Amino acid sequence: MGTFKIEGGHRLKGSITPQGAKNEALQVLCAVLLTAEKVTIDNIPDIRDVNKLILLLSNLGVKIQKNAPGSYTFQADDINLKYLESEAFKQEGSSLRGSIMIVGPLLARFGKGYIPKPGGDKIGRRRLDTHFEGFMRLGADFRYNREEYFYGVEAKKLKGTYMLLDEASVTGTANIIMAAVLAEGVTTIYNAACEPYIQQLSNMLISMGAKIEGVGSNLLKIEGVDELGGCTHRVLPDMIEIGSWVGLAAMTRSELTIKNVSWENLGQIPDVFRKMGITLEKKGDDIYIPAHEDGYEIQSYIDGSVLTIADAPWPGFTPDLLSIALVVSTQARGSVLIHQKMFESRLFFVDKLIDMGAKIILCDPHRANVIGHDFKSTLKATTMTSPDIRAGISLLIAALSAKGTSTIHNIEQIDRGYERIDERLRAIGAKIVRV
Template sequence: MNAFEVTGSRKLKGEIHPQGAKNEALQVISAVLLTEEEVVIKNIPDILDVSRLITLLEALGVKIKQLNKHTYSFKSEDVNTDFLYSEDFRKKGGALRGSIMIAGPMLARFKKAVIAKPGGDKIGRRGMDTHVDGFEKLGAHFTYNTHTFCLEFTTKALKGNYIMLDEPSVTGTANVLMAAVLAKGNTTIYNAACEPYVQQLCKMLNRMGAKISGIASNMLEVEGVEGLHGTEHTLLPDMIEIGSFIGMAALTQSDITIKNVSLENLGVIPDKFKRLGIEMEFRNDDIYIPEQKCYEIQPPLNGNILTIYDHPWPGFTPDLLSIVLVTAIQARGSVLIHQKMFESRLFFTDTLIDMGAKIILCDPHRATVIGLEREHHLKGIRMSSPDIRAGVALLIAAMSAEGKSIIQNIEQIQRGYENIEQRLNALGAEIKLIND
């Protein structure tokens, strides 16, 4: 099995370009199933989850051409719906959670869909009720196949409806939205997620001929249309990778510039890292982080401990709480990290404690980090990556630690970060891909 060997205490310097947004990619690539015409998508990241989705679509019969390293052409004119009921589909679909995103487009255009038991991060309960309830309200019927462990959906015709989502799920919103664009009549999706990923999907669908209003709000209005046509679409830079680079620069005392970040789509992300005392300059569409000997956590005005928690957009994304937590390890002051959404995402703190961090895991959802103020260094150890975001947080910790660290199960990191070791080594890191 491949692993990373990380030699720590290396300060980085230079420029780095963020990859295309992983979460957006999984949605808009699935949307190509809504039309038989060509769809060209640019800035696609070369990561495992995306390549697995592309392989799944190819197996369904989508004609795919790679125009350059990050640009693909998709044409879904001859989709084999029988493939949905094959063992090969269950294997390919079960390899990534993002496979759930093809269900909405398949229902809308082909009147049938199957959801295989999805893979992905083991970070707690991640139900599919939002997706299922939305499809049912649009007129789909589903059964659970006890032999294949798949959800199977069918419909004679989807019909628009008023849908109150039980939670503002990004994937749930996107899936129901893609089903609604070809439904007969009007659909209202209330309590919708409004992350930039969903906004980008809405804009792409509208260019394809959909009629969606309320973009960037929590209520989307959809007027169903007969069909969609082709388009071109460019993915945003990945906000999670941008946040990861900000935290990495601070913890490793590096001097880096993150290029072309699409500042207007980062929301409160820069502000949350500033609350940790991290200095940054906005230079046009770049973020410059200078080397800092020490950064001090900014408590609230009432003097209480700073609490950083996740919240639906425009609140702080849960995908960056692991990065905030590891960044706070060498800060001056203390911070309470409150991970509301996933009950297993903070369990990687045991590894950080073994490295020398001062962290109190209060319960599965909350951890208090007591900053070391660089008076003590983390030490390199052998560890394993439990999920994408915790994996990168551990990589950042290893880069700042004294000595060498071995990180196993790096496939979790590679699912979401493109050639991360090569890109960081170009800045001065020392990360080797080894067989362990």
């Protein structure tokens, strides 16, 4: 188990470039299974979850060529379907949440897809019903081995249909889209997720020859085609990492520039941070954050009531940044209610912040009331364990702002989502060492 030692209380300065988007990369990597032709993908982040999926694709028979850092060419022209029934696959597939998205492409192209119960963050229930109900509506037969927690879908030929998704699941929508592009006839998906990652996946598939209408909306119309070809695709910058750096700058009262953020794909993220009193300036495609010498003040609603920051499906505020908003609010002027609607275990890391001196009332598994210190007292260094990716980066930001030296264990969780984070933070002045 790896560990970070962090000496907090130092101002940072300089610029930092966000990595490629983890959540998009996991989707578009699975899409390479839809064609026998070469697919080149650029700006792939070098992180644990993505590297695990690349290894899984390799074991499945995909030919992989690394062109440069972050750039790979994939060719799925000789897939070994027997690997799906191996013990190695059951072990490797179960260690990665994103592995579920290989099922749609395999089902569409080869008529069958299997997956062990996927892993990922322990942040609450993350059911798979949306994925498999969508496959069954397209005509697939579903089976589930309860003893081995092993899922399977099979179909001689998928057929297009109308479906209303029970929830706007991002991975569920991605999986169903990848199955539908090779189905016979027209598939209509209502209540589809419409995050930029889904838009990117759809546009990539269109460049491969798919016929998709309604990209960017929650109503997609997909006309199936017989086959798809190769393409070149570039992954967006990671909006979650961008939000993390905004929070880091505010908490450490540092002057930072976040480079090449793709402003048009940030949605409400800049506005939510502005409501927390943080100054963000748009300079070209960069975000400039001045040093907040006088701190930052949380806005109230027009009637004077306490601001609530809650997650919602896109274009609402992404749930992956609620942990960042929470930790940033611990040093604000004023108070805020953080409402995490989607996952019932994601706020349980606040006890670590309370140990550091933060004023937080955990109302229930979904809501926390935070009363900011306004930098009149700093957080205190402590020893912590990272429970998941987003809580881990939040605790790291807290440690960088705290007085003294903090220790964070289980940093493999942070490495799952953030590329060479210690090296990149040291480049802007952070005192952080990987033990």
